[in-house]
Amino acid sequence: MQTPVFIDDLPDISTVASRKSDHYRQTRNRALAEMLLDDAVSWHERACPACGQSRDLSRNFSQALMPFQRCSACNTIYAARVPDQSHLDGQRLRLLDELPPETADKPKRPREFEYISILNWIRLTEARSGHSLGKVLDYRFSSQAPSWPDAVTRLGTHRDWSFLPLAADGETGFDDLRDRLQAETPDAVLLYGEMDRVADPAALLRVVRANLPRGSLVFIATSCADGLEYEILGADSPSFVPLDRLNIFSVEGFSQMVRELGYTALEVSTPGRLDAVILQHYFTEIENADVPFWSGFFRSANKDRLRDLQILLQRSLRSGVMRFVLET
């Protein structure tokens, strides 16, 4: 297994500050509260979605809105109760209509570098691993990032992409994904930002594996509970929006889960890039926040130190976002 480190310029602090607006957070928290009060939504209590450790053995992560736990065996952070997938999808569609996630972006800079990073990631992994990925299916990232399919057309090379957006027709579970995999048999599937949003991540990965030939690849990007941002700030982390983060896997927990599902992990990395900047922003904004060592470190760190730290975190698989490449 390879552990590539994605190295790039540190983002500017203003990108972090405006990344998730208060409005975005409030809208999602209100939607979650509505679901909690909605009798039609069925809720499911669960153990650690990664390793199965009982909730009784886990630690409390957050009690705001609803309980989130941190697994004491694998470090995964998870909502202790999750709604059924169809209500979750319905609510997510309504929110996307109401507040497209990209409206906060400056229109001239629609996540272009992020898209290039995804496409280059696939190209380099394809070459190193000796796979030929002629057809790739994107599952739902096109709903989260409407400019993504256009970017793929502009930037993607020698590859057929198809996009399966979030379904509006009331289909339940992952039937649409199953049907599409069977009809298209892609060489690879991209699950970008989905693992943290679905009620039953293992079920999603089971559907993917059951409907692809052996030797297919799955590219996954998801939040990482081992990231310094979550370790220091916990539920105060600006990246923690409960409805978007029902599962924040640890590297160990996610590795264990995919192994048990029959996948082979070819690559794991934590290309978060934002931990150091987020933490500096937090400690400079909130003057009375005091964490031994770290508050002083971040208040005095210049851009060079932040970059050194960020690369160290990524090399140590301790940044707040992770990427996996799995082989079915």
Next chain:
Amino acid sequence: MGQIRHEAMNRHGGFDVVCACDTHANFDADIPLVTDPTRVYDYDPDVVFCCVPNRMIPDVVCDALERGKHVFSEKPPGRNSDDVRRMQAVEARHPDLVLKFGFNHRFHDAIEDAKRMLDAGTMGDLYFMRGVYGKAGGANYAQNWRNDPSQSGGGILIDQGIHMLDLFLMFADHFSDVQSVVQRKFWTDVPVEDNAFALMKNDAGVVASLHSSATQWQHKFTLELYARGGFISVNGILSASGTYGTEVLNVALNRLDQDGNPIPNPESQEVRYTEDHSWDKEIAEFHAAIAEGQPVRCGTSQQALDVMTLVERIYAADADWPGQIAATATAG
């Protein structure tokens, strides 16, 4: 080197080592040890590993082939291209035997990954390569057989730089133009170079620049490959001594602006390799060639000839170099 090969054979499991020939009195192995090279044939081996100074390589290799043995030989393959041709002539008379030379850098994981990414077309056309391979000349530099041209054929270039040249040839096939500067800087009374610089070009216009140095002081291996679509660099190389660092590959694909021009400093991927599999892969290829008739991909006598010819051309391309050596000989 013999012990490194022995350990790799043990790990492979397909070899039964019956005898070793060495001059070391403290040689530690559970096998018979002889000091007279011809005595190894008393044990009727199928395969001979030749880990001797450059001058002795052609004799040992040719003798083993004539006796019907498969041969694995360390690099450099003798002292010059004539030595290689001599071995090739004997090899040609024994087409059923395998002859392989130990250019093990091609088997390093970072190098293999770099090759895969270029071969897949992901990086686009190769533009140029830069290689630096250097060390501190070491203790007993003047007394070491490696720095006695009658024993070795040359200095740091033929001893260490040859690995980089072998990699260059793997990526660029053949160089039609060769320019060089060959120098002695620190060990000015030893009749071999302690630095060699070469600038080469192949027919497709791929440029390669080499610096091979015994006055690098800090052990260093760097190979950079720049292509139309991005770049790959390999820094450090896992070695038996462990002094060239971890092997780290950096690869980046360009991101283009709206006019199609690359934006500076693209996102790169850093991949670290911490286990040296090169010895094992090299032994496995040799075994497969003998036992299964698989072709030898790395370390063929033709590759050996190509790289030795290139070494000679680099020495010859600096018109001042023979004069410097002659001056030492006269003074000595």
